[in-house]
Amino acid sequence: MPAERDQSANPTGRQKSCARCVRSKRRCDLTQPSCLRCVRQHFTCSYPPRPTHNLTLVPEDDSPMPDGNIDSAASALDMSLIRGLQETPVNSRQDTCLLDFDLNAGLESVGFLHDLLNTSPMPEIEQREGSLVRSTHIRQARSTRLPQVKACEWELTPASYARISYAIDRMKEAPATMVLENQTPWSHPLLYEDCMPRVLQEAHATCALYLARNETNSAFFARHVIDRVKEVTSSPPPTAPVDILARAHALILYQVMQAFSGDLQLYAHVGPTFPHLEESIYALYTTLQEAEDPPYPALLSLYPAATAREVWCAFILRESSQRTLLTLCQFLVLLHLLQGRSYCVNHAAVTSKITTSAHLWHASSTIEFASAWNEKRHFLVADLDFTEVLEGAGPEDIDVFGRMILVTILGRDDMLGWFAERGGVF
Template identity: 25%
Template sequence: MASIWRRACVGCTKSKRQCTKAVPACRRCANKGIPCVYPPARRTNNIHLDADAAAAISSAIPSGTTGGSANPLPMICHDNDRVGNDDINFHPLQLMQSDLVEEMISRATIYHSQPSIGIDPTAVSTGLWFLGPESWVTDHTPCAPNQPELSQDRVLQRFVDSVQDWLRRWVTDGGSPLHHHQLYRENMPRCVQDAHSAIALYHMTTCSNADTRAMTARVLEDRVTQLLADQTFEASLRGGEEMSTFDHICRVQSLLTYQTIRLLDGDIRMRAQAEALIPTLFRWTQQLLDSTKNSLTQPARFLADIAASCPNVADSEDAILWAAWILVESTRRTWLVANYLQETYLYMKQGWSKCPGRVPNTMHGRLWDATSAYAWSKACREIDTVLIPTQRIEKLLFETNPEDLDEFSLLIVELIYGMERIEKWIEDSRREKQQALSDII
């Protein structure tokens, strides 16, 4: 039985913007006053349009729109009368019906019915475990007794040093525990390019004379001013339209770069300028989290948008899921680092700060370090630990080897339990392995 499945309009797809898919025109095209044209629907056998949905679609289109409207009722094209896609220049997945995406979403329903996070083998094997809405709950539950002040200061300083090192490695290595090596491979917006260049410039001039450092500070100030101005300008162009999750990540990681440099540099002027933007970064990180959570309420559209923005993944389910996971996991890590870094700075400055809470992140190193969609998918099927809520981290210390955690996750665990306990955990694990080896010999 054939049914209607509306894809993003031509204008939104070419601009890589989220489409509301309204008829006769989506919100973006209506605001811009441009023709809104949808690609023809294709036949599917795995989704049926019920009577209420059909009535809702029919009532949403005024009578007479089939004549002069740029957007008539979506067609149901059979195999022998499909419109060719050469003139439309659409990405293959969008013209493929929903055979691939909706098959994945039907399996996502299995995961969403599970009460736990990251331990359901069916969800892990299908690669849809990271779409669960319950995995985005911000947890403020205390995890461990307060550490001694000296130990706490050491942990916080280690965290700050690690974030600074990740920025350097983003430039020198092309990736870091915060910046996935694939995130900007297809598309690096100008704001991210500016931040990337600013890191290189800053570290190149760290040991230079006072005049060179002052020039670098002016460049950083101008880049931040440009970032804020661009956000205001782009918001006026969107006319209230929602930003994509990728756009949110780009601006948060860019501002986080400047905040990390200027809050921790020691220059009084740069520090004062960065302190004025602490509320802005907090607000942007919350909007990033909200955007991602909102996108995942419509997983079919989320995955289809991922495929449309990544031309190289449309024919591979593993590649689509890997690209989606990279975006989602980048949201988790960016939110954690941005909030923890600024709260750490405020604690060091005034002796106290708020607890930002924690969202679960993917802790197993094989996933973040995977170099291909196949390697990522294989790791999802084979590992036991995926997303770890705060309440289960205590259990993690008894069931997981320290070397299985990636660098980012090990640092987060260290923030929760302190350096001494984590060092003991690592040492005990090493001793157990040596004992097991000696028993075999």
């Protein structure tokens, strides 16, 4: 601990990073009066006293949020998808070195928004004696609470919309790719090769109807979708990992059709579906936490191919689960953002590890997968830290899912520049 920092402002004795570094999830060098990062970027550096961790009951605040323009709507998305809390109730990593998102003055609005929104309407995930439990009524103290979904008037500038439009466009395409290619950017084409659960079979058939809808059958299609969603949401939650994943995939597809079909009757059911997407986030997160990481070897033998086949199957299931968890978080944030609302996902839900390798994801056979595993670089991304990817990957390594996340985080222009600098086309 630096000599100039005593424990008078920190009674627990634990060193506290400055407020700016905590909010950006960056490692703070703890220099007084201003840390090096704040000096370099001309920020006001402050070391707040350690917040109280005791859980308290906080009444719901139904007062409207003050109107205001946000220079970059993606700033709110950064906060919701990446930053989470200054102190998170699960897997808190205050010094996790994520990418630095304080790249422009527009991100100053994130701190303002964080102060305005101070309660959480969604059930939070907390850790108790090593296991995850639900907390539906307890709200945390002000300094540790998630923002509540609140209505406000945000102006989506062209740059802001470009930052989120790529992910939205890929989500809009999901019903078509599911029907024509049996895949989405978050669901591997061979995931349900042996058996597709019925809940996804129904969603798959509904996607086919979605592609064939017209003025004549639009009313029938709307009733069909509404009935299917009611059927899914009224059924008991599944417990098997594959069934949990299939239910999440079905809900995403239904929500895409409800949100982007242009049918007002369907759009009216977007909001009521949010709690069920949140339940899928919790279920998938719990499943991934309880499952052991597959024993991935450094090299895979091409012959005999049994081990390579086993690793490939494990990769397909786990990677699809990890991508789906992150997609659910991103989708909820985007939908709330387009409705002029802020939404914050518990940080623990976006710490799932994902693999960045188009070669592994697009492999169509065991031998092709094993060859890509042995010969191509693949990057394991944790906490959405793409630093190693941006430094060591090439354009051919980034698949559609990776582009969805990176454009949302960095912006379209930066990704266009990154691809061009390396001789690729975005």
